[in-house]
Structure formats: C-alpha cells, structure tokens
Amino acid sequence: MQILVTGGAGFIASNFVRYMLERNPDISIVNFDLLTYAGNLENLADLEKNEHHVFVRGDICSRQDVEALFSEHQFDAVANFAAQTHVDRSLMDVTPFINTNVLGVQILLDACRANGVNRYLQVSTDEVYGSLGATGLFTETSPIKPNNPYSATKASADFLVRAAHESHGLDAVITRCSNNFGPYQFPEKLIPLVIANAMEDKRIPVYGDGMQVRDWIYVIDHCSAVETVLRKGKPGEIYNMGAHKDVPNIEVVKSILSILNKPESLIEHVEDRPGHDRRYAMDSSKIETELGWSAAHTFGNALETTVNWYLDNRDWWERIRTGEYASYYEKLYGNRGKHCS
Ligand code: NAD
Ligand code: TYD
Numbered sequence: 001m002q003i004l005v006t007g008g009a010g011f012i013a014s015n016f017v018r019y020m021l022e023r024n025p026d027i028s029i030v031n032f033d034l035l036t037y038a039g040n041l042e043n044l045a046d047l048e049k050n051e052h053h054v055f056v057r058g059d060i061c062s063r064q065d066v067e068a069l070f071s072e073h074q075f076d077a078v079a080n081f082a083a084q085t086h087v088d089r090s091l092m093d094v095t096p097f098i099n100t101n102v103l104g105v106q107i108l109l110d111a112c113r114a115n116g117v118n119r120y121l122q123v124s125t126d127e128v129y130g131s132l133g134a135t136g137l138f139t140e141t142s143p144i145k146p147n148n149p150y151s152a153t154k155a156s157a158d159f160l161v162r163a164a165h166e167s168h169g170l171d172a173v174i175t176r177c178s179n180n181f182g183p184y185q186f187p188e189k190l191i192p193l194v195i196a197n198a199m200e201d202k203r204i205p206v207y208g209d210g211m212q213v214r215d216w217i218y219v220i221d222h223c224s225a226v227e228t229v230l231r232k233g234k235p236g237e238i239y240n241m242g243a244h245k246d247v248p249n250i251e252v253v254k255s256i257l258s259i260l261n262k263p264e265s266l267i268e269h270v271e272d273r274p275g276h277d278r279r280y281a282m283d284s285s286k287i288e289t290e291l292g293w294s295a296a297h298t299f300g301n302a303l304e305t306t307v308n309w310y311l312d313n314r315d316w317w318e319r320i321r322t323g324e325y326a327s328y329y330e331k332l333y334g335n336r337g338k339h340c341s
Contacts, residue, residue: 001027004075007082009039011185019223021052028052030073034059043184060104070115077119080108086188090150101153109164120172121230122161127151131277139283140238147275165236173233178242178282182219183309187317194253195310196317198262208272210250213279217243218302221295228293242282243295259307
C-alpha cells in the first residue's frame with residue numbers, strides 16, 4: 001500500500017509518518033511538503049535511510065507540482081495534513097491560509113479523482129465548530145461556526161471534501177481532532193512555547209484570563225486515530241477525535257512550570273486573542289464505538305514525556321527560535337498592543 005502524506009515535515013504528520021512506518025512493514029509513504037516556516041526536515045532525520053519513505057518538496061497549491069507528483073507515483077490513499085495552522089498568524093494575514101487550506105485541498109481532491117485514488121482523508125480540526133459554552137460537547141453534527149480565519153479556511157476545506165464525495169463519488173473521509181501536543185511541535189503553539197520560555201526563564205504570555213479550555217490529545221493518539229479512519233472509516237463520514245481531557249490554559253501552563261520546577265511568577269497575562277474561542281470539548285463516541293479507537297495516553301504522563309523531549313532536544317527548538325520566528329513574535333505583540341497586566 002502506498003500512501004501520500006502531505007505536510008509530513010510538520011508536527012503531526014512527521015509523527016504520523018514515523019508511527020505508520022514503525023507499525024506497518026507493508027506500506028510505503030511519499031511525503032510531500034513545501035517546507036514552509038513550520039516544515040522542518042530535521043523532524044524526519046531518523047527516516048532518511050528508510051526505503052519505505054520518500055520525501056518530495058512541493059506545494060499543494062500548485063497544480064503543476066501536484067500533477068507531477070501523481071504522474072510519478074501511484075497512491076492507494078492520500079492523507080492531507082498540509083496546512084497553515086497557527087490562529088495568530090491567520091489574524092495577521094489570511095492569504096496563505098486561503099491558498100493552502102482551501103485551494104490546495106481542491107487541487108488534491110481533483111488529483112485524487114483524476115487518478116482514481118481509493119481514499120482521501122482530510123485532517124480537519126475541532127475548531128470548525130467554533131466555541132462551546134460552559135457545558136456540552138462537539139458532535140459530528142454540531143453546526144459549523146468557525147470564529148477565526150484559520151478555522152474558517154479549515155471549515156471551507158471540509159465543505160469542498162464533502163462536495164467531492166457527494167458530487168463526484170470520491171471516497172473521502174474527514175477527521176476532526178482536538179488540540180495536539182508532543183514532540184516536534186513548532187514552538188509558537190501554547191505547550192512548546194511555554195516549555196521553551198520556561199526553560200529560558202522568559203515570561204509566559206497567557207491570553208486574557210487563561211480560562212479558555214482546550215481538549216488536549218497526545219499526538220500519537222491522533223496518529224492512531226487517523227490510521228483507524230484511513231483503514232476503517234466509512235466513505236463520506238466525519239469522525240471527531242479527542243482524549244476527554246478538557247483543561248483551562250492556565251492549568252496547562254502551571255502543570256508545565258511544576259514539571260520544570262519553575263516559578264509561576266513567569267506567567268504574564270496579556271491582551272486576549274481577538275475572536276478567542278472559549279471552550280472546545282469533543283464527543284469522540286462515534287470513532288470509539290463504530291471503529292473501536294480510543295486514546296491510549298493520559299494527559300499527565302504525555303505532558304511529562306513531551307517536556308522531557310524538549311529538554312533533550314534543546315538544539316532543535318533553539319534553532320527555530322531565531323530568525324523568522326523572532327520577527328514574527330515581535331509583529332504579533334506589535335499588533336496586539338501592550339500586555340495588560
Ligand atoms: P504544522 O504547522 O506543524 O505543519 C504543517 C506542515 O504543512 C508543514 O510541514 C508545512 O511545511 C506544510 N505545508 C504548509 N503549506 C503547504 C503547502 N502549500 N504545500 C505543501 N506543504 C505545506 O501543522 P500541524 O500542527 O502538524 O497540523 C497538521 C494538520 O493537522 C493541519 O491540517 C491542521 O489543521 C490539523 N490539526 C492540527 C491540530 C493541532 O493541534 N496542531 C489539531 C487538529 C487538527
Ligand atoms: P494554540 O496552541 O495557538 O492552539 P489553538 O489556538 O489552535 O487552540 O493555543 C492554545 C490555547 O492557548 C489557545 O486558547 C490560545 C492560548 N495561548 C496563550 O494563552 N498564549 C500563547 O502564547 C499561545 C500561543 C496560545
């Protein structure tokens with residue numbers, strides 16, 4: 001079985017490629033990635049000599065790149081992870097999000113149709129549902145109500161995938177996962193940012209009151225969920241994925257500081273993110289009961305494993321935290337105004 005994985009030099013898909021190759025000697029993976037600021041070949045260094053893994057640099061927004069890829073390789077399945085993924089960046093400039101997360105998805109869908117690919121899997125997000133109140137869970141039939149430009153583009157892609165299935169009979173499935181954490185996560189996202197800042201005794205920016213709730217899942221559990229849907233999901237269906245671990249941001253930050261034995265005085269409440277979703281929490285009962293998947297890792301253990309990975313791989317994130325990333329961070333806080341406490 002040959003699988004096309006897009007975005008495989010990024011956080012989740014680099015874990016997914018490794019996860020799949022470790023467990024499935026019968027599959028090979030073509031990994032197609034543009035290597036944007038978030039794509040990093042160091043994430044795949046241990047797979048360099050693996051004969052079941054081929055890396056191809058290219059852009060899912062380029063029909064030319066995608067057609068060349070499909071003319072060179074035959075795919076049994078496509079798993080599209082490639083995306084622009086950071087909400088704060090989408091608030092500053094949505095153009096690359098529209099290109100990759102919307103146009104790029106349509107180009108992949110067209111290529112799958114033209115080449116008779118048996119299964120297309122779109123990696124989507126719980127953020128397409130918008131925000132929950134104090135209670136309740138997102139189910140697959142919850143209304144699509146994205147509140148920020150990133151989630152609006154991911155929701156648009158989900159509609160295009162649905163249309164490709166309904167109009168053209170493409171065998172397509174959509175996975176909607178909650179917030180991931182684990183090794184190789186780019187240190188602009190909350191958990192790696194807090195770990196890296198704490199290790200360097202830098203202030204930790206908590207947006208607003210820090211009582212926003214996210215449903216955290218260890219990246220390896222997301223990988224196993226994607227494999228499950230790739231193999232067993234029903235065409236045209238959507239599957240929510242979460243680990244039943246809803247935690248306010250401020251508690252996540254304090255847990256990391258406690259693991260690292262760093263003081264809570266590093267925490268600095270800053271102006272809130274515009275359109276900030278208050279609470280995400282997933283009902284994953286469909287994938288659990290219909291496909292037999294469940295998350296295997298507990299939040300506490302996985303958080304410790306993750307912190308240890310960042311302690312052991314300081315070079316990896318230190319290199320990232322210079323250059324382009326540094327100027328982005330200045331711009332973010334320039335736009336956002338002064339810290340509020
Ligand atoms: P990431 O930002 O770490 O990696 C994205 C990867 O896509 C990078 O390697 C980048 O180079 C590549 N890419 C970007 N534009 C491309 C293009 N035009 N052509 C080819 N490659 C391109 O992202 P991530 O956090 O690993 O997220 C992966 C997927 O999972 C995304 O689709 C995201 O929406 C989804 N998701 C993420 C989370 C999360 O918590 N991080 C949760 C649910 C769903
Ligand atoms: P993030 O990791 O950006 O993921 P997402 O926006 O996709 O959920 O943010 C997770 C939560 O942490 C979100 O509620 C925003 C908040 N946050 C902070 O409070 N401070 C930060 O510096 C960052 C990056 C995020």
